Amino acid sequence: MDNNRRPEDMARITTQEAAKKFIDEKISEIRAQVGDKKVLLALSGGVDSSVVAAILIKAIGNQLTCVHVNHGLMRKNESENVIKVFKDEMNANLIYVDATDRFLSLLENVSDPERKRKIIGAEFINVFAEEARKLDNISFLGQGTIYPDILESFKQAEGKQAVKSHHNVGGLPEDLKFELVEPLKLLYKDEVRVVGEALGLPREMVYRQPFPGPGLGVRCLGAITRDRLNALREADAILREEFNRSGLGEKVWQYFIIVPDIKSVGVKDGSRYEGWPAIIRAVNTTDAITATIEEVPYEILHRITDRITKEVEGINRVLMDLTPKPVGTIEWE
Ligand code: XMP
Secondary structure (H helix, E strand, O other): OOOOOOOOOOOOOOOHHHHHHHHHHHHHHHHHHHOOOEEEEEOOOOHHHHHHHHHHHHHHHHHEEEEEEEOOOOOOOHHHHHHHHHHHHOOOEEEEEEOHHHHHHHHOOOOOHHHHHHHHHHHHHHHHHHHHHHOOOEEEEEOOOOHHHHHHHHHHHOOOOOOOOOOOOOOOOHHHOOEEEOOOOOOOHHHHHHHHHHOOOOHHHHOOOOOOOOHHHHOEOOOOOHHHHHHHHHHHHHHHHHHHHHOOOOOOOEEEEEEOOOOEEEEEOOEEEEEEEEEEEEEEOOOOOOEEEOOOOHHHHHHHHHHHHHHOOOEEEEEEOOOOEOOOOOOOO
16 A cells, blocks of 8 residues: 555544544554654644644654754744743743844845745755754654655655745754654645644644745745844734734634835834835635635735834835736736
8 A cells, every 4th residue: 555645445544532542652652663763753833833842842852853944934933832831831942043144144135936935945955964963862753744746756756846936844864864753644734733733733833824934035026134124023923913903813714914125114203214115915815726815904004004104113004916827816926
């Protein structure tokens, strides 16, 4: 049997009871596979890698080492939360690498979206590989592969072309070939979330909206600068806070801010104030292949506009993107 194919009779995991049974099975399988050896995991804080980390911690405790690479393109407080949940609360062996300066200096003056993605993906591998080489006796690599990733690779094998290079990380260098541990590889996303809840992970982590590997890097359009990136991060945090406050946070599939490299003239405290626009995007989809626009009530949009223009240095206008996919893609780059 091809163990990358989901068996046709495999029931969808929708209940906590089914999730607990799945977790117990995976724990036994992982223990049998790994024995007393060590496993390494790149922990981004996304749903998939977080659920894999939590299962591995339960199965093998400190035989797991997690590496969290902060590429400087994370959302506000995201890395801090990964440290809080996994290191402080779950007692994981977690290495935190703040590689912000490395990434931002490589991205300086780079404006082409695909080049930005490639630089971010390649540097991620470099940083992760450097950490891996510092560790002794690692035999396995944990990965948050899920079933749609496997289906996507079947499609690519059939020669279908992608619009964007979504797959963030290529393979590790030759000297770091580990055997893979992929406990979620036959699960769909909704099942991963049910399993995450059964593992006791925080709700915000389990129901987190999708966040691209290149992070805010593809939302700070064109060549990234630190001041515009900071403005984007702060405006995005306000958008998320207001969406969560109004209940939209768990309803809307993906919502975020984009900041283009354009300035317009405005006025603040009686003086000319040149600033960037913050663009709100809020979309719903089931498969990310097509998407519709969430009709956010004006009252909420006014509050977000008021807060962003008052609280975020450098932003003087707030706009809303009303373009469905197609013709727009979800991200702007
Ligand atoms: P697009 O922009 O292609 O996005 O309509 C569809 C979904 O994919 C996410 N996305 C990415 N995810 N690496 C990722 O991991 C990427 O380079 C990337 N680009 C887009 C996007 O956020 C949306 O959920």
